[in-house]
Amino acid sequence: MVTPNINEKDKLRIREIVENFARKHSLWVLAYGTGCGAIEIPPTMTSRYDAERFGIRGSATPRQADVLLITGYLSTKTLKRVIRTYEQMQAPKYVIGFGSCTINGGMYWDSYNTINALDRYLPVDVYINGCMPRPEAVIQGFIKLQNIIAEGKGNGAEKYQENLEWYRENQKKIIHNWQMPDYNW
């Protein structure tokens, strides 16, 4: 009889698979209504499209949330609040960029007070493109995020921590009155 030879690394791997499976099936969303895209969130959550089937649920505070949903354009003023919110969330945490505005600025690409590319300021896991993306597209994006988590690649929090200096540099270029702690979580 052959005894199964499970070393310490494999045990950790099994544990990680179970944890990732739980994370995948329980995504608590902080729907930060920054832009016009927030209007697509109520139909996604309510009876017509019912995202709760996939374990996606709204969360009231950043401390309890897993997913930060950036719905649409980000003005330079809201960017500051979004960064604070993101840093208050507990790892592992994920960011979904929602709508064209988060990818390249969309229709606001030459506006004086919105940012163009979200992933220069926060580590984005999934982009959902469209203006507006319909609820089907939103749910498709969440399923893509679930697959990323199941593969163990949802490590945005670590990426943010490793490249904090680069992110801070970009953030401070936009936010001139930086009146918050440099590392606030």
Next chain:
Amino acid sequence: MDINWLKVLGLIITPIIAFFVGVTYGGLVRNITARIQNRFGPPVYQNFWDIIKLYSKKTSIHHGWMQHLGPVFAITASITSLYFIPVLRDSVLFSNLSFSGDLIFLIYMMVFGSLGMAMGIGQTGNPNSAIGVSRGLSMMVGYEIPFVLALVSIMIQFHTTSLNDLLAVQSKFTDWIIFQSPIAFITGILAFLGMMGYKPFDVPIAPAELASGPVSEFGGKYLALMQTSRSIFTFAKLVLFTDIFLGGAGDFGTLVVKTFLLYMIPVLTGIVNPRFRTEQAIRFFWKWPTALGIIAILIVVW
């Protein structure tokens, strides 16, 4: 000193059963809510994934020692309350630690968790939490009065403060206390609505205005511990009310049916109702349930 090992085994497995039943009930409630809102809803085991996910969060915020102790107080109070409630009648394994004065002990013990939580929450410094705590404690002042009045009327009626004696009284279906003293039952159920914290009385939690109130600063493992505690406490309260009013249960099948039917009263009330304001909730408790409780006592004393 001889130790009854069967009882020790019961003490170990009772919280585990309570946890699994409580969490499954939580999932069922989410599913039933979804069906009433014309949605499909999450699977019944959804709350297990939520709790595993919360336990496996990698970071957690630290504000101070009292914040660590708050959830610990909550879960201690939940398990201790459960230990003094006989889960099944005439069973050595599940009779737990119930003694001759356990009703009075439970009135005190069921408050302990919320008070401990309030102290822990005070240290987080979140204004939403502070408002939530003050609302929660005001609500408690509201529903504790009818709850105690209902229990006192039953204590006077049957000359006992022991749950086991009450179970012995209700040996036949027609002897259930719900039929013997219906007014005490109505008072108890109205207090129970406030205790469970479902919709008309979810004043302390109020996700839309207080960002989930007391727990708004707690994430990850703290929240997981609180959800565990809440599941166990829900089961404990349901079993307590089943023991007092519905004649307890001889086996787990009966227990599940009775507790589930009892649980549906606050849940279904909650789904179809909006939220009270704080003072409306307290006024409600001090008006009708308190009057009914006094009437129940007067009938018994007469």
